[in-house]
Amino acid sequence: MPEGDTVFLAGHRLDEALAGRTLLRGQLRHPRLATADLKGRDVLGVRSVGKHLFTRFSGDLSLHSHLRMDGAWHLYRPGERWRRPGHQVRAVLEVPDRVAVGFSLHDLELLPTDQESRLVGHLGPDLLAADWDDGHEAEAVRRLAADPDRELGLALLDQRVMAGVGNLYKAEVCFLLRVSPWSPVAAVDPAEAVRLSRKLLLANAWRPEQSTTGELARGRQHWVFERTGRPCFRCGARVRAGGQGAGVLERPAYWCPRCQPGPIA
Template identity: 50%
Template sequence: MPEGDTVFAAAARLRQGLAGRTLTSTQFRIPSLATSDLSGRAVVSVRSRGKHLLIDIGESEPGAGDALSIHSHLKMEGVWHVHRRGQKWRRPAYQARVVLRTDDHEAVGFDLGTLELLADPDAALAYLGPDLLADDFDREEAIRRLGADPDQTIGAALLDQRLMAGVGNVFRSEICYLRGVLPTRTVGEVDLGPMVDLSRRLLWANRMRSARTTTGQTSPNGRMWVYGRKGQLCRRCATIIRRGEIQSTGGDRSIYWCPRCQT
């Protein structure tokens, strides 16, 4: 499931293949951008902001003032692939939403949940909370935002990107478990500083991993403490792991917990 670590890694791959290079051709395979053509422009940078990915494109000519950013959000199914020109795509062509080519590389965005061109991406994403994977992550601001509504459940607060950007459903379950906190507890009952610190550590540790892990184990069945383990035994106390729904900004989302380890 794409979360902040997944998007950070995707940006790193795209940066390696595109940054500093000129686009020789572009194809936007969605109706709203079907006539857009960015060929001849340089890729200035590729960066992530929480779960959002930005490919910054330079001006069409010096002084034109028409620099743009390709903004994408993976949602549930999206992925970016980057490879040498001529290599076979790893997904069907009908799933491609955008194709960006340079002289030697090709980047393809498949099943992207959001795809748009933005003239001022930083303003468009200004609503996001501090990015957990940013070098200048503002810990105190994240704590302040999370604590602004003390009656909200911590499970909902962790998933609200306006408060702190990067945590998704997987990390939310794992963070609550590792802090020994039931996700239904209110924010006002939780020590937010250690929860924010743990969130950053977990995302940072996984930002370039091919297989996400919160346990330190890399075997397919050993990577998570509770997420996706409904009905299985808690790795610490052997209590049955439970799964339920908790209301969040994007609607009800599944969450996993141990009723003994989390209080």
């Protein structure tokens, strides 16, 4: 599932391409929305909330989309060949010089703009919110610290605690805090965990590359994420991986057994 910074960047690019323009085509290829036609509506803007996107139109109407594991929004010039097959297309929003195509958007819904909170009101503070302040930080810290016995990795992934962290940043935050992903929340300073999560997301919010090490060279971008069996950049021990969570919520966890003491899978 995309990280919050990926969704943030997608929203920013869509906003730049569509906002302030009138739709020449507005097709939604989804069973529940097949009869909807957005042609002629003005695009007021695109905003991200955690891993959710809202495209707002004139007439108090918003299109909600969630990328989940394989969804994506692409931007094309009119007539340009699409990079994914047509049967994956769920939305086409065309303005005079750009075409936004949504592929594999499993979650797609039209709703009144003033009801957007119905879909995201349960989320914790958005780590990439433009209006982030001390109040947002305090609320995220409160939510993270509310269950001190919970595994830190699972708590970081919980969008109800704070919105935006995915499996990549879960692994990297745990490494930088020097605890295993299975360590309890009580093993760290929750305020430090929140600040670090926001810092890493912000560092990558305006580019497609995601680096937590400060390097962009291939194989040097992450401390432990997807580096199973390779030497830790800090101590040289072999990075390990194991499953964390249960059922559909299970995700791989990566850690250095020497740099990150604590419980393991």
